[in-house]
Amino acid sequence: MAKTRCGKVWLWRWRRNPLRRRGDVVDAWIVLAAWLIALCGGLFTGLAAGVAADHGLQRHRTERHLVSAVLAENAPGRTSASALDNNHVWATVRWTAPDGSTRSGQAKVRPDAKQGTPATVWVDRHDRLASKPLTPGEASFQAAWTGVLVGLGAVGALLGGAQLLRLHLARRQARQWDEEWARVDTPWGWKAG
Known part of the structure; x- marks a missing residue:
């Protein structure tokens, strides 16, 4: 028995072929x-x-800058969640804006820090607390x-x-084939399928 070789024909859709639609x-x-x-x-x-x-x-890097602040309250003690966050906890800090007004907000500080302890926070151009910018x-x-x-x-x-x-x-194309098949099949007097 002869072995038939079947393979994929590259670019068959662009070649001239009577079966190409x-x-x-x-x-x-x-x-x-x-x-x-x-x-x-x-x-x-x-x-x-x-x-x-x-x-x-x-x-973001150019708009954010460091500001010296102080703790407005005693920082809470160490928690299990602080172990995941470089052993820092959230506490209220207070700082002075360039216009002389006093601002406050929540920042990460060392656990068990006492009220009045200095802290450094990042602020944006509107003097609101911001996260530390990414390094280059x-x-x-x-x-x-x-x-x-x-x-x-x-x-x-x-x-x-x-x-x-x-x-x-x-x-x-499938609908067109069905229509063509219906036209070809009907004259034979019987319908396939």
């Missing part, structure tokens, strides 16, 4: 366009998101991952949209 060519162009747009669009959106995230994190290395890492995730999301959305378009095209 117009829908096959449209499908091939959809796949090609989707991959090209997804790769270029994903790269562009990823880079744009990374740059935007880096600028935002850099702005941490900001670059976060911006890079933001770009990667946004780029992958864009690629996934574009390829998903292309698959939905191909599915719609395949369903349309």
